[in-house]
Amino acid sequence: MTRYDPAEIEPRWQAHWVKHECFKTLEDPRLPKYYVLDMFPYPSGAGLHVGHPEGYTATDIIARYKRMKGFDVLHPMGWDAFGLPAERAAVREGRHPAEITQENIKNFKRQIQRLGLSYDWSREVDTSAVDYYRWTQWIFRKLYDQGLAYLAEVPVNWCPAQGTVLANEEVADGKYIETGDPVERRSMKQWMLKITAYAQRLLDDLDGLDWPPGVLEMQRQWIGRSEGAEVHFAIAGVRESSGAEERFTVFTTRPDTLFGATYAVLAPEHPLVEKITTDAQRAAVRAYVEKAKNTADKERMLAAEREKTGVFTGAYARNPANGELVPIWVADYVMMTYGTGAIMAVPGHDERDHAFAVKFALPIREVISGGADVQQAAHTGDGVAVNSGFLDGLAVEQAKAQMIDWLEERGSGVRRVTYKLRDWLFSRQRYWGEPFPILLKQDGSIVPLPEDALPVTLPHLEDFRPTSDGRPPLARAEQWMKVEVNGETLLRETNTMPQWAGSCWYYLRFMDPQNATLPFSPEAERRWGPVDLYVGGVEHAVLHLLYARFWHKVLYDCGLVHTKEPFQKLFNQGMILAYSYQDAAKKYYSPDQVEERDGQWFVKSSGVPVSTQIEKMSKSRYNVVNPDDIVAEYGADALRLYEMFMGPLEAVKPWQTSGVKGVYGFLDRCWSLLIDTKSGELSEAVRAEAEASPALLKELHRTIEKVGSDIEALRFNTAIARMMEFVNAAKKERSIPREVAEQFVLVLSPFAPHLAEKLWSRLGHPQSLSREPWPSYDPKWLVDDEVGIPVQVNGKLRASLTVPKGAKQEQVLELALAEPGVQKQLDGKPIRKVIFVPDRMLNLVV
């Protein structure tokens, strides 16, 4: 072989790495540890797209670099293998989801291995394997024992066509986002996890994390802490069985405005609605509540800008601040799921209440001064209390505190913190998920299975649809369902866990993946936890990361992990988009059906003009790029390098196949720099063993320094640019001493490992370079003896000087004044001021 030929090089080295277990985690306690993790993929039938290798290449470069820097690196890969798509495919194709999943995993693994990623495959995990999910069940038991898992009758999104509940995020506009099937609200008994018990800690512990600020903020907003008070309102004329006046409680963040509460609102689902409604209003209220019940939460929220609606109950509540009777309304702008499901309405100082009050002609009262006319618009800003009795004259913050104290003294209210975060609906009516380790008695009571009864394996089924009477698919396994305990027949839980369950702890299993007696050993956890760098898509910013943090904290409380947080540093790679082409009728064309003429795009066959835009890759837009095709044409090293060279890792950026050609050319030049393309042997320039020129050494050491610091900062695009500069400079040299060649090859190796290995062996090393130490640089080469100094006149560049480093102002000024360009600008005018920054610039002000 004489030319660079990735198709020949790459498979050989991939085989070499596997054969010699080059990337096996050493488990050598003398070495410092480094745990670098990718968000493991769901193995879909569509296979890998070019977005996957982006994050995987980044972590691979880090892993290879850290190994060379002497770390014991844990860099594993596995499969988030349970999930609905395989189950749907199973129903469609009449096959078993396990079979489909294993097939997809095989394909994913093949594609990933073609990229030359340095995973320790001996640690591969599969969340749908029995030895994995038995431990998911085991951890669920821990949650149950801590009182954090409970069965509750809750309103859910039920999709009749799919026969399952759906998570809130799977529903939009009353439809299942995947299929468009209608979703209805239904009350069902479901497993819930009490994530709300950890709300404050999930919020507080965000502070110590090295995460993107956007993700931290999204988590904070999702948790949604707000401080305020609960205030009790007595209901005039409505009594409890004890004879005391019935009351309801509202949550407010503005107790300072209590004197301005001119009405109150209950959510349609509020339990007191039926009781307090007067006979005269009953028909209207019932009709309203009935309608609201059939509107899914999400849809109600989408109506944010919609006209307010509501119905008067006929009842009145006593405002505890001033004893006034205020009407109680029912309206769907108040939600049962937040706070107490009831509010005090202060139309003068809340925009929503204001809109409602205007529509229904309810009184509006100013109680905080400092705004415009509250009859026109709510004043939500700062000010001083007015029309508020004992609060008058106080600023908002003091008035809040004073009012809460006053309410607490009188038993009319209490200081309170609430969170938007809700408990986690943890069951699904599906087959392809973890069975719960739970038995149910005839009377509905719960019998958790002991540890030694695990795993509860999935029974074999032929039909994965729900039963005809609407029970989950597992109810078809009649024998499996029935369990005899002490002569009593108990039934297994037939719901399964959601897909999030397996991904909540997989990073822990990677630490000790073959453990048969525990999910992971304490020693392994102490060695490897926490994950040092976690890389994945921003789409998991809230749910996966919040759920995993929650489980981690529960395990921490059980003494099973030694860190409060699972992922110390998080990095989100940006999505890769692609150009798409559309004609006036919005019909899409694939890139090979179109051509460019004078900056305008046309369909080749018909000449019809098309518009071009950058969009998400999708089949229907004909703009999907398959990594297999790129590897086949340019090789894995070129694909890796291009994905890293496109731009900053975190940026969203468009794919351009022409860019792959560019980096391929660079790899080709690396090859021809060291290899004689006629003979295929090491080039004469390397073999000559001449002294390296100072210019070459300078380039080399700067490259070593820059590439190392860029890798540490995940700035791969500029690292590659620096290596290109090195090669461009080295090409001009007569000789490339072996030592220089070797150090450059080592620097290149994390990025283009196949080519680097090949060159390394040509340089006479029989062993893989994967454990060679990272080259060190000599700082003396990083400083110049001479520096270029720009000379400005009135801030504009007029000349450039080359002066010795550290040159004094007088010297530089003298040289500058001799420059014709400078003289022309000065034109005999006196110099008013000289600004001189040593080794940087000279500016003359005239």
Next chain:
RNA sequence: GCCGGAGUGGCGGAAUCGGCAGACGCGCCGGACUCAAAAUCCGGUAUGGGCAACCAUGUGUGGGUUCAACUCCCACCUCCGGCACCA
């Protein structure tokens, strides 16, 4: 509406403790090699004017601070992502 991020050549992008804007790559133009093409190699390439040296303009828009602004401050526009009647 609120929160977060970003606007730089024909294109992807470099450069922000304020100090030569456009590194590196793509594309394009010219040249070498070739019967020719591909590949490869060499040179050029922000925009406007000029044969040229050179001059002017230029980092989304409008102001400001400074000897000096892609970088700092104020106001605004556009795009991307997230949240959205959360009391």
